[in-house]
Amino acid sequence: MIAHLRGTLVQKQPTSVIIDVQGVGYEVTIPLSTYYELGEVGSTVSLLIYTYVREDALQLYGFGTPIEKEIFVRLISVAGVGPKLAITILSGLSVDQLIPAIRTNDLARLTAIPGVGRKTAERLIVELRDKL
Template structure:
């Protein structure tokens, strides 16, 4: 099994690239996130590789970052998703952004990725949501839900605990927040606004 390649980049035309490793040209498919950061032709490149073998074919997929390869593999564990959609995910959003969307439960944003419909997005949320922090490299998930421990994210979490859907809780909290507000103030204003 091939896990990584280091060689000279001799061809790149999305989604394909070819790396010459001591006279052997390895043809790989790669997401646009990798293409954006590839060196010029004739320069050395180091790629993490996913080696997929089926009955009638062998495919290689190349990634500049280990996190991209991990996400590519994890997305394919969702029922009904194969390499094409996994590449589309990485071409449409960064690993960190995808993890943030999972964490926030943002089905609408996930459906904006080519090839992902509502049902597929919902399956992704159900099957991958628990892995969001791991996908983001174990760091805090900034973005829609704010940083863990800040007043906005505490308010969003509390509103979800009260039964509001993640997107609705976020919308309510963002509408209610004012500079310097503590979580309790945000929650109180959000609930008062919802009752009007």
């Protein structure tokens, strides 16, 4: 499993980056918060990586901070929340906004995130309230 990448930022988009690590380019999906923290193309970057493996795909998800990665892992542990939705959630709310929203049962704030309906928001609250 890939847990960390450090290399040259080759391409930067709001939802993904390509990092060149000694001649190998890794495409990494990132939340918006990580996008804003990264330097310019050509700079050296370091990302914590969550490697998602399915029988038909291998996808890398990158994070600028350990807490972002930890929250991502907790989000995908919730029934009905896959990696793509977890990235969308982390792009819609910062960790500092997401944790209080879950702890205080703020359904309105959670359902304002694209792709998060009432049932998903309720599951997030029930399953994560005591874990965050």
